Amino acid sequence: MEVFKKRDFYQALTIFIWILFLFITLATGKLQAYINKRFFPFTILGLLILLMLFVIKLKRFKKEEKENITIQSSLSFIVLLFPILLVVVVRPGSLPGLAAGKRGISQEFAGENVMEILKAQIEMEGQYKKLNIKQILTLVKNKPEEIDGKPVAVEGFVFKQNVSEKFILVRFLITCCAADATPLGIEVLYSNTGELKQDIWVKVYGQCRIEEGKPVIIAEEIKETQQPTDVYLY
Numbered sequence: 001m002e003v004f005k006k007r008d009f010y011q012a013l014t015i016f017i018w019i020l021f022l023f024i025t026l027a028t029g030k031l032q033a034y035i036n037k038r039f040f041p042f043t044i045l046g047l048l049i050l051l052m053l054f055v056i057k058l059k060r061f062k063k064e065e066k067e068n069i070t071i072q073s074s075l076s077f078i079v080l081l082f083p084i085l086l087v088v089v090v091r092p093g094s095l096p097g098l099a100a101g102k103r104g105i106s107q108e109f110a111g112e113n114v115m116e117i118l119k120a121q122i123e124m125e126g127q128y129k130k131l132n133i134k135q136i137l138t139l140v141k142n143k144p145e146e147i148d149g150k151p152v153a154v155e156g157f158v159f160k161q162n163v164s165e166k167f168i169l170v171r172f173l174i175t176c177c178a179a180d181a182t183p184l185g186i187e188v189l190y191s192n193t194g195e196l197k198q199d200i201w202v203k204v205y206g207q208c209r210i211e212e213g214k215p216v217i218i219a220e221e222i223k224e225t226q227q228p229t230d231v232y233l234y
Contacts, residue, residue: 006068007068007070007073008057008060010073010074010077011057011077012054012057012058013077014077014080014081015050015053015054015057016054017081017084018050018080018081018084019047019050019051019054021084021087022043022046022047022050023047026040026043026044026047029229031043032230032232033231034177035174035176035177036174036175036176036177036234037234038234039176039177103181103182103183104183105159105168105170105183105184105185106137106182106183106184106185107137107168107184107185107186107187107214107215108137108140108141108213108214109134109137109138109141109173109184110137110138110141110142111138114138114139114142114143117135117138117139125153125205127151128151128152128153128205129150129151129152129153130152130153130154131152131153131154132154132155132171132233133154133156133169133170133171133184133185133186133233134171134173134184134233136152136154136186136208136215137184137186137215140210140213140214140215144210147208147210147215148208148209148210149207149208149209150207150208151205151206151207151208152204152205152206152207152208152217153203153204153205154169154186154203154204154217155169155171155201155202155203155204155225155228156169156170156171156185156186156201156202156204157169157170157171157199157200157201157202157227158170158196158197158198158199158200158201158202159183159185159198159199160193160196160198164193164194165189165190165191165193166187166188166189166190166193167187167188167190167193167196168185168186168187168188169185169186169187169188169202169204169217170183170184170185171183171184171185171231171232171233172184172231172232172233173232173233173234174232174233174234175234181232184233186215186216186217187214187215187216187217188204188206188216188217188219188222189216189217189218189219190204190219190222192222196222200224201224201225201226201227201228202222202223202224202225203222203223203225204217204219204221204222205219205220205221205222205223206218206219206220206221207220
């Protein structure tokens, strides 16, 4: 058909595919695997702009003069659709321990408002305070007396090095999107580390101690758990 030779058709098709992709990721809650939650409104705004562009392109089909597609414009459409193709081929998910090792695991963090943590209603599991890795590292840096010697329950995935009785509990922190993910970790002392598989998600119950300015959890119990729906910290 003649329409398949026209550049406007492929421009409209490219916009439509992006609209469909953004709508599906928003509707299924998978957008958080790509970007920080605070940027969701901008994604919705972008979706609305794409819808307007799509309507404009549809109106242009009514005009008799239409520019034929060229090899150069064909390549530009492929480039624009490449991110979506990459998502289809490489399923989004939590970054593995290999990525954490290559990027370097940080055991220090001071970027969060410590007063917000102290004022928050922190949940308890028995005697243990439920905290995430970012909260613990923030308290260690700013209010060490609030965390040193305290029983905590914290989850993350296992990153093992060549040490039999300890491992690093890791979560990835994203500021903007998954591409800038920074691995945050806390060393865990545990006599049965050899039984834990690399990259499995666990919940650690134990006492948090500060040694040389860094937190160490003396594990009393470790339970294997499912990877959380929201795998990143923000």
